[in-house]
Amino acid sequence: xxxxxxxxxxxxxxxxxxxxxxxxxxxxxxxxxxxxxxxxxxxxxxxxxxxxxxxxxxxxxxxxxxxxxxxxxxxxxxxxxxxxxxxxxxxxxxxxxxxxxxxxxxxxxxxxxxxxxxxxxxxxxxxxxxxxxxxxxxxxxxxxxxxxxxxxxxxxxxxxxxxxxxxxxxxxxxxxxxxxxxxxxxxxxxxxxxxxxxxxxxxxxxxxxxxxxxxxxxxxxxxxxxxxxxxxxxxxxxxxxxxxxxxxxx
Amino acid sequence: xxxxxxxxxxxxxxxxxxxxxxxxxxxxxxxxxxxxxxxxxxxxxxxxxxxxxxxxxxxxxxxxxxxxxxxxxxxxxxxxxxxxxxxxxxxxxxxxxxxxxxxxxxxxxxxxxxxxxxxxxxxxxxxxxxxxxxxxxxxxxxxxxxxxxxxxxxxxxxxxxxxxxxxxxxxxxxxxxxxxxxxxxxxxxxxxxxxxxxxxxxxxxxxxxxxxxxxxxxxxxxxxxxxxxxxxxxxxxxxxxxxxxxxxxxxxxxxxxxxxx
Numbered sequence: 001x002x003x004x005x006x007x008x009x010x011x012x013x014x015x016x017x018x019x020x021x022x023x024x025x026x027x028x029x030x031x032x033x034x035x036x037x038x039x040x041x042x043x044x045x046x047x048x049x050x051x052x053x054x055x056x057x058x059x060x061x062x063x064x065x066x067x068x069x070x071x072x073x074x075x076x077x078x079x080x081x082x083x084x085x086x087x088x089x090x091x092x093x094x095x096x097x098x099x100x101x102x103x104x105x106x107x108x109x110x111x112x113x114x115x116x117x118x119x120x121x122x123x124x125x126x127x128x129x130x131x132x133x134x135x136x137x138x139x140x141x142x143x144x145x146x147x148x149x150x151x152x153x154x155x156x157x158x159x160x161x162x163x164x165x166x167x168x169x170x171x172x173x174x175x176x177x178x179x180x181x182x183x184x185x186x187x188x189x190x191x192x193x194x195x196x197x198x199x200x201x202x203x204x205x206x207x208x209x210x211x212x213x214x215x216x217x218x219x220x221x222x223x224x225x226x227x228x229x230x231x232x233x234x235x236x237x238x239x240x241x242x243x244x245x246x247x248x249x250x
Numbered sequence: 251x252x253x254x255x256x257x258x259x260x261x262x263x264x265x266x267x268x269x270x271x272x273x274x275x276x277x278x279x280x281x282x283x284x285x286x287x288x289x290x291x292x293x294x295x296x297x298x299x300x301x302x303x304x305x306x307x308x309x310x311x312x313x314x315x316x317x318x319x320x321x322x323x324x325x326x327x328x329x330x331x332x333x334x335x336x337x338x339x340x341x342x343x344x345x346x347x348x349x350x351x352x353x354x355x356x357x358x359x360x361x362x363x364x365x366x367x368x369x370x371x372x373x374x375x376x377x378x379x380x381x382x383x384x385x386x387x388x389x390x391x392x393x394x395x396x397x398x399x400x401x402x403x404x405x406x407x408x409x410x411x412x413x414x415x416x417x418x419x420x421x422x423x424x425x426x427x428x429x430x431x432x433x434x435x436x437x438x439x440x441x442x443x444x445x446x447x448x449x450x451x452x453x454x455x456x457x458x459x460x461x462x463x464x465x466x467x468x469x470x471x472x473x474x475x476x477x478x479x480x481x482x483x484x485x486x487x488x489x490x491x492x493x494x495x496x497x498x499x500x501x502x503x504x505x506x507x508x509x510x511x
Contacts, residue, residue: 002353005351007350008350008351012336012339012347015338015339015343016336016339020338084332085330085332085334085335086334088300088334089334089351089395090351091300092299092300092323092326092328093352094319094320094321094324094351094352094353095320095351249300249301250295250301
């Protein structure tokens with residue numbers, strides 16, 4: 001393992017992120033829309049149904065969403081690097097593929113956490129209140145875990161895809177379901193059978209739950225359950241991603 | 251410097267490279283020619299550790315790519331057929347990135363980067379993003395980058411494709427100067443036969459995965475009783491146009507504008 005390799009790949013991701021302001025701002029559109037439209041739109045009904053403040057409930061879900069999307073996209077960017085050459089430059093260099101994968105994943109994860117923090121600040125401007133400043137590090141930990149898991153998932157997907165043709169398929173059949181069925185938008189109690197089970201298989205469920213606990217104190221599962229599921233699944237997905245990445249042939 | 255013995259590569263049922271053998275000596279300029287789809291790029295990929303051979307033996311700078319992957323990788327520099335720069339980084343950043351990946355010590359790195367960028371006349375543009383560069387400038391930057399870690403062998407896969415004659419001549423000046431000054435072995439492919447005739451010490455012609463002729467240009471012309479390498483090439487490989495299936499890269503290129511942020 002060579003730290004300089006991991007570092008330079010991480011650094012590259014960051015540089016690219018901070019350089020493309022348009023992309024940074026563009027990817028904030030969706031979370032803001034969700035916060036405003038859903039948050040203020042469903043707010044009154046949610047309150048009437050006895051759920052309390054909906055923005056309070058929704059904001060952690062939307063933060064998780066923006067991390068999910070940014071992470072998967074930065075992972076999937078490997079397809080571009082692969083077709084337009086830059087990956088070749090790294091693959092013929094005397095460095096290990098595992099280091100390349102780790103550096104990229106950490107870079108993508110860092111960028112995603114940044115994006116999550118920006119959405120958090122925006123949510124706070126829109127009226128989201130966090131419980132206590134002391135649980136922010138815990139929230140940060142959950143953001144990092146979500147970010148790593150889904151960057152690695154993006155890497156794994158990109159490693160087996162030849163081109164962008166299947167991209168809409170992945171958005172609609174993988175990323176969207178992961179988000180919509182994660183409890184980001186609705187409480188997980190009293191759901192009909194099948195949906196209830198699916199939400200519990202969805203890894204993002206535990207990320208959203210952990211974030212919500214850290215920010216507001218409300219939670220569906222035990223903190224330990226959230227952490228164990230995220231760490232274990234994160235490790236598994238990262239290993240699969242690393243394996244698939246090491247098998248890329250150009 | 252490069253030794254290839256009975257090298258083959260099979261994809262599913264398609265044989266891309268079929269039992270080829272050749273040697274390239276130290277300091278030589280060697281041209282590897284062939285029609286589209288003949289197996290040139292597949293061969294380069296095997297020589298540069300990007301693909302594993304199905305069969306046969308390769309020695310690069312006396313190292314076998316399978317047992318000493320990293321030693322082989324440090325021994326060569328490469329300019330790919332498609333640009334492999336990061337468009338969102340500056341010229342200098344692309345160079346730095348390469349230097350770190352190849353563990354070139356910082357002080358040497360800085361000096362060498364300046365020397366090489368000056369050499370390809372890009373030092374003044376070092377802080378510009380690569381996406382603002384023309385095709386010729388990108389190719390020059392790639393040449394500079396490929397040389398940063400003092401390689402013993404330089405692979406160039408169609409380095410002058412799509413460039414105007416001015417840039418092409420310029421590129422060859424760089425390459426030949428390097429070959430003379432640093433004694434780097436040059437292995438290149440091209441579709442411009444006059445380029446091979448003019449610059450290469452020896453050429454090998456590959457067609458349908460097999461090497462069908464190799465030697466100096468003069469020898470090939472003599473053997474085929476032709477007056478130029480182009481005529482010899484056409485006589486050896488035939489006049490029919492080779493159809494290649496569009497690859498994933500070609501399809502992506504068509505969609506590139508649509509998708510890219």
